[in-house]
Amino acid sequence: MDEQTIFSAGDILVTPTRFKVPGQTYAMSGITSVKSVTKRPTIGPLLLAAWGVIMIVANQDANAIALAVAIIIGAAAWLFLGAKSVVALSSASGEVKALVSRDTKLVDDIVEALNEAIIKRG
Incomplete structure (x- = not known):
């Protein structure tokens, strides 16, 4: 059975069942919410x-x-x-920073795809 790809860029993949980043795969069934966070450098x-x-x-x-x-x-x-954007995933066990990037557009696109995957998951 083929998975529907919602987003793919390099080593990053979002489907209704999983979110894959370099070195880690997250099951979408355990993700309750997702957000983009801007991480500023220390002073x-x-x-x-x-x-x-x-x-x-x-x-x-x-x-x-x-x-x-x-x-x-x-x-x-x-x-x-510099400032970095973070894809933050929430689950029953807490929040995890799944991806950190300087590319704000990439992070926004991933968050949008993850939200779509959560909706498709039902």
């Missing part, structure tokens, strides 16, 4: 960059190279970490 890298800027503006006696490195590392870490 630590920004604080590091801000500290470097404040020290330079305050003209403190400190190594200018070390301050420049602090600013660069803090800003680069913030940009690299």
